[in-house]
Amino acid sequence: MKKEIAITAFKCKKCGRIHYPYHDRCLGCKHREFDKIKPEGNAKLLTYTVIFNLPWGFDQRFLVIGVAEFENHVKAMGQIKADSVDQLKVGMTVIPSWEPVRVQYGEDVYGLKFEPVE
Amino acid sequence: MRDVAVIGAGMIPFGRRDEDTLMDMLSFASLKAMDDAGLGDKSVDAVYVGNMGAGMLQRQSAIASSLADRLNLLPAAADTVENGPASGGSAVKNGLLAVASGYYDYVLVVGGEKMREVTGWRATDFVATMTHPQAEYPYGITLPGMAGMFTRLYMEKYGVTREHLLAVSLKNQEMGALNPFAHVEMALDRDGIFDSPHAIVNNPVSADPLHLYDLCPVSDGAAAIVICPLDMAKKLSKPPVLIAGFGQATDTHTLQERDDPTDLKAVTLATQQAFERAKLKPSDISVAELHDAFTILEIAESEHVGFFKKGEGGKAAAAGKTRFGGQIPINVSGGLKARGHPVGATGVAQIVDITFQLRHELPKNRQVKNAQTGLTVNFGGFGNNVLAFVLKRVEQ
């Protein structure tokens, strides 16, 4: 079963600016009250990379990572389901999902994954 | 506020220093700077130590107290300053403000890091701890990865090419080979890392579109300076170097929350503050040390500090304008790319290198002719905390 994307973004109640991650004061107007919003729909890939020198805690050979913008303008980082960057381009649509992104202390840690659409 | 000058500068060769502990390295660099300042047995009023990772890498905390003890600077005030890869610059800033305010007269500032104590796997994770703990770190993003994503945007927006990045890499490694303190001691061969069919083996993708030789090495090292009020510096044997201007600015933690992620606002703001205070402008600068942890950063910073228009930095590097002997020599020391990047040491090492330049004491093949002013930029996080210093030679 597909898991819900467990990210909460924060929309400023005064100026409407969308934040992810959380800030105590709006980056636009310094207001302190926000509506909690969920990322909606598919996302558009803003930038990406593939890294071959992985940090401690990852034992695969490489990781494809990018930042994407959801249809309701929430922007977030995630791992991209791709074998190489050759199949990616800035502006393409990616389908988000909430899946294990790493293992810590023997437990799966969940996070955003993006699947490129042809 | 009093004018503050650098009266002593010293560093130890960067690289892999298995034989030395972190405290050894901090002590060696400090003694070199103190001897250079001609302090003899005299002490200092305060010491600031720039370091990012002793707690994580060496399992040692409160290293400034430990250093005061080792060097018998007792009972000098001592503080450790942690600000990621800008820890060195932040330590210098703290020393500068303490002397400028009139609170202390003689201050030692030292930056150091021992990163090769752990495996590359652990060191990469250590550096990645400065990313956002929920929105970035869990995904396995690394600082080279952040730089890769930034490079892709910069290439798309400004037409920077791999050839431009290569020019920075070749230049800095060529200069590093001349610097006895540099980690990387060999010049690179363009054919071997770019043109030939073997280039993909010698210079593989590290964080696309960045390749191995676009990245600085992981280094051990330390660098130190002694500062005092300019009035007191005039009685000394070596020409004092005035810290004419300083600036610092922060930006959002994550790149995606910036209105334009290619705009390194903190670099622009920190540098503008430093120039304003020094009453100088970018075209007045004789020599600069920029924070080229990745080749793209030297290009982007050369634009953001005002040496070149946005989008012109890559072409300027490829045209040789930033080489030794060019329009504005950048990273004559070899930069982070070749001198190495022991994170806490870098911001201090940049000022040590500019001090050597402004005292006109380097060998001919590295001494910028008649250098009068220098700029340093120390870049923390991915541009979320940046310090800039403008230094000026003072004729005795």
Ligand SMILES: [Zn+2]
């Ligand atoms: Zn707001």
